[in-house]
Amino acid sequence: MESKLRYYFGSMVFLSGLILSISAIGFAIMVNLKRTSDPSEIITTYGLLGAGLSFILLGINLMVSQRRPYGLYSNWVMIFGFLSSIFGVTLFASLYPGGWAYPNVSYVSFAYAAGICLLSGNAFANAVLKLIEERSTQLAETGSVNQYSIEDIEKEVEKTLNRSFSDATSFSKFNLGIKEEKSDFVPGKTLKESKQDRIEVKDSIREVECLQNTISGKVKVDDYGIDLTTKMLSATMKQNAEVQDKSLSSKLKTKLNSMRR
Amino acid sequence: MAKGLDVGTMNIICAEKGKGDSISFAQQRNAFLEMEAGDLAQNMLNSAKILYTQKGDIINVLGEDAFKFSNVFNKPIRRPMKQGIISPDEKESIPMIKLIIERVLGQPEKDGEIAYISVPASPVDSNVNVLYHSKTVEALAQRLGYQTNLIDEGLAVVFSELGDFNFTGIGISVGAGMTNITVAYLATPIVSFSIARGGDWIDEQVSSATGVANERITAIKESDFSLDSEYEIGSVQGALALYYDALITYLIANLKKKLLEVAPPDAEFPIAIAGGSSRAKGFLEMFEKRISEANLPINISKVKKNKYTTSDSKDPIYSIARGCLIASLTREEAEVVEENGEEKTEKAKKAATA
Numbered sequence: 110m111e112s113k114l115r116y117y118f119g120s121m122v123f124l125s126g127l128i129l130s131i132s133a134i135g136f137a138i139m140v141n142l143k144r145t146s147d148p149s150e151i152i153t154t155y156g157l158l159g160a161g162l163s164f165i166l167l168g169i170n171l172m173v174s175q176r177r178p179y180g181l182y183s184n185w186v187m188i189f190g191f192l193s194s195i196f197g198v199t200l201f202a203s204l205y206p207g208g209w210a211y212p213n214v215s216y217v218s219f220a221y222a223a224g225i226c227l228l229s230g231n232a233f234a235n236a237v238l239k240l241i242e243e244r245s246t247q248l249a250e251t252g253s254v255n256q257y258s259i260e261d262i263e264k265e266v267e268k269t270l271n272r273s274f275s276d277a278t279s280f281s282k283f284n285l286g287i288k289e290e291k292s293d294f295v296p297g298k299t300l301k302e303s304k305q306d307r308i309e310v311k312d313s314i315r316e317v318e319c320l321q322n323t324i325s326g327k328v329k330v331d332d333y334g335i336d337l338t339t340k341m342l343s344a345t346m347k348q349n350a351e352v353q354d355k356s357l358s359s360k361l362k363t364k365l366n367s368m369r370r
Numbered sequence: 371m372a373k374g375l376d377v378g379t380m381n382i383i384c385a386e387k388g389k390g391d392s393i394s395f396a397q398q399r400n401a402f403l404e405m406e407a408g409d410l411a412q413n414m415l416n417s418a419k420i421l422y423t424q425k426g427d428i429i430n431v432l433g434e435d436a437f438k439f440s441n442v443f444n445k446p447i448r449r450p451m452k453q454g455i456i457s458p459d460e461k462e463s464i465p466m467i468k469l470i471i472e473r474v475l476g477q478p479e480k481d482g483e484i485a486y487i488s489v490p491a492s493p494v495d496s497n498v499n500v501l502y503h504s505k506t507v508e509a510l511a512q513r514l515g516y517q518t519n520l521i522d523e524g525l526a527v528v529f530s531e532l533g534d535f536n537f538t539g540i541g542i543s544v545g546a547g548m549t550n551i552t553v554a555y556l557a558t559p560i561v562s563f564s565i566a567r568g569g570d571w572i573d574e575q576v577s578s579a580t581g582v583a584n585e586r587i588t589a590i591k592e593s594d595f596s597l598d599s600e601y602e603i604g605s606v607q608g609a610l611a612l613y614y615d616a617l618i619t620y621l622i623a624n625l626k627k628k629l630l631e632v633a634p635p636d637a638e639f640p641i642a643i644a645g646g647s648s649r650a651k652g653f654l655e656m657f658e659k660r661i662s663e664a665n666l667p668i669n670i671s672k673v674k675k676n677k678y679t680t681s682d683s684k685d686p687i688y689s690i691a692r693g694c695l696i697a698s699l700t701r702e703e704a705e706v707v708e709e710n711g712e713e714k715t716e717k718a719k720k721a722a723t724a
Contacts, residue, residue, distance in 0.1 A: 316533035
């Protein structure tokens with residue numbers, strides 16, 4: 110609500126700045142402003158134009174400004190910038206034309222330029238921050254991780270790893286159906302009666318357990334990419350657990366309240 | 371009980387869990403020899419307990435004995451597979467492979483027993499398509515009642531040999547018909563390919579260079595050859611060493627080319643080598659030397675050595691079947707866990723409704 114109000118206020122300030130600037134240009138055309146024009150005409154035109162530009166930038170700043178923590182310094186910069194530029198305009202109005210000489214011209218120029226630079230720089234920085242924040246909000250919304258439980262995520266990871274294991278070893282889904290044909294080959298006596306010779310060797314085949322661990326993702330690896338993914342997954346799970354805890358505590362509270370009643 | 375089946379150009383090997391902490395391997399040579407049938411020949415074969423089949427007046431001697439008879443009768447043996455796949459030139463290939471698979475794999479203890487079968491990856495230097503071979507072999511095992519899964523030969527080597535490295539590394543299977551290579555990261559293949567050269571290619575090249583018969587070259591290679599030794603110019607062993615080096619160089623060149631096409635993760639990649647053609651003495655040392663000179667785009671931590679002894683399960687010839695068995699047992703355990711989980715959920719649901 111607060112941000113919406115700020116946005117509408119900002120747009121009004123922007124609009125008033127625009128009106129001031131357009132009136133300054135209109136006034137200059139109307140009075141046919143020249144170097145030799147009356148000082149009051151020059152003060153009015155440049156005063157309105159200078160103040161108008163400051164209001165336009167202030168409006169933009171108000172519309173795009175961020176909330177805390179980003180907005181903490183941004184607001185100060187915006188206020189200081191606006192005051193500095195208005196101070197420049199006021200100083201110009203008071204000094205022109207009598208005191209319009211060195212070093213007063215430098216003071217006015219510096220105050221106004223500094224104010225405009227601060228306002229425009231602040232607006233640009235805020236716009237960039239807003240873009241980044243909007244993108245992350247979009248991702249968080251589309252991710253919809255909250256609807257899955259930790260168990261679901263763990264199962265999904267295991268399923269994906271298992272799928273990659275079986276995909277890597279699958280070739281074609283087509284199965285050749287072989288008809289039980291009558292063979293022309295008559296097996297010899299040994300082929301029919303004797304058993305196949307076998308070599309038995311001692312081997313605990315501990316690779317089976319290792320492979321099970323590897324394909325279920327329970328193996329430690331020194332890989333930055335995998336570590337990062339694991340951390341992200343763990344953070345998602347933690348976030349999910351917190352949400353679940355919250356919902357559990359809120360459920361308990363509701364139950365407690367209903368019991369009290 | 372889950373099983374692993376390695377269908378190779380030279381050998382068909384089945385691995386299954388034995389009694390206690392052991393693996394039981396059943397092996398048959400993937401070859402046969404045609405002979406004329408007759409009462410005398412049949413009696414002789416029966417008394418010598420030799421595996422054979424009869425079709426009309428033709429007898430086909432199967433497996434290891436086919437090699438022995440080939441030397442005795444000076445007749446060429448026939449091979450159902452060529453360059454890693456079912457031979458299109460051999461009309462009896464499928465019935466022969468079927469017989470050998472039935473023999474080594476046996477009947478399943480229960481219907482739907484899991485079996486992982488090794489198949490070659492697509493070759494990079496040949497137009498050969500491995501799909502027909504893969505699906506045929508799978509169908510032959512399926513009709514016995516197995517629930518089959520196919521696995522790359524290279525990946526089977528990774529499963530068998532690189533367990534200590536979290537199944538990250540390069541698995542190379544130097545077979546008779548093909549050489550299969552898989553680069554895996556955490557049991558997931560990154561690159562998988564094969565080259566249409568292996569032990570048979572070496573034999574053929576040496577045979578055509580020296581004029582010695584192919585079978586004789588194979589015999590010399592398996593009994594009287596080491597890559598560490600020095601041989602005279604013009605000798606069979608000298609030519610064998612030369613072509614082994616050519617095969618290794620070609621393999622590494624193709625591996626480098628393939629690795630440049632992908633972006634492998636920044637990890638240490640050990641290499642494990644398996645397959646019958648890597649049994650030659652000094653093979654691993656030569657491979658280690660060539661790989662260190664190759665400047666591959668990944669970090670090779672070591673070349674894992676398989677010390678060959680006939681009684682050791684780490685014999686490079688058994689590695690692939692062992693890798694298939696590991697994959698089968700892992701899948702079987704995963705299914706058991708899944709079933710238990712489902713049962714628990716159902717029980718919990720029933721309890722909740724009650």
